[in-house]
Amino acid sequence: MISLDDLRKLLRRNTIDILISIKEKERRWKEIKEDTSLPVATLNRSILLLKKFSLISTKNEIYRLTWIGRLFLDILSALNIVKDGKKFSEDEIAKNSALLTLIFIFSALQARGYLDLNKLEECTINEMDMIRNIMESYAQEGLIKIRGNRVEITDKFRNMDLIEILSL
16 A cells, blocks of 8 residues: 555655656666666665555666556656656557556455446446546637647647646
């Protein structure tokens, strides 16, 4: 179980720096140390935390991001916590949405003990209608433009932060 304290630790700069260090290239401990300039004790504590929550794995002393680690970094990038200028493709958005859904599914399975996949699929399709309805209301507010299957932001949307956008 992840605690609030663990979540705070995962969001520390040093922990994020380690994830960024091994995002594009698998690295050895020494390379991570050189890349991040973290003190040995801090680096070791952070690596243990990242391994505890399966954000990174190691094999033959080489560290790599897991799918959860990549998803975590993508979430931080989407929230602009990691300022890497990443622009997500539709494929990446769909993949990350599916992975987040999978995390919720496994959590629900653990809590409930069962899941009706047909009902889940039906409800997911219904929720896509809700997403389209919300986007249409954002278009009416002048925040986005919908042209066929393409959604574009307006200057009004561009100048808002995520909290403002989600609070509408």
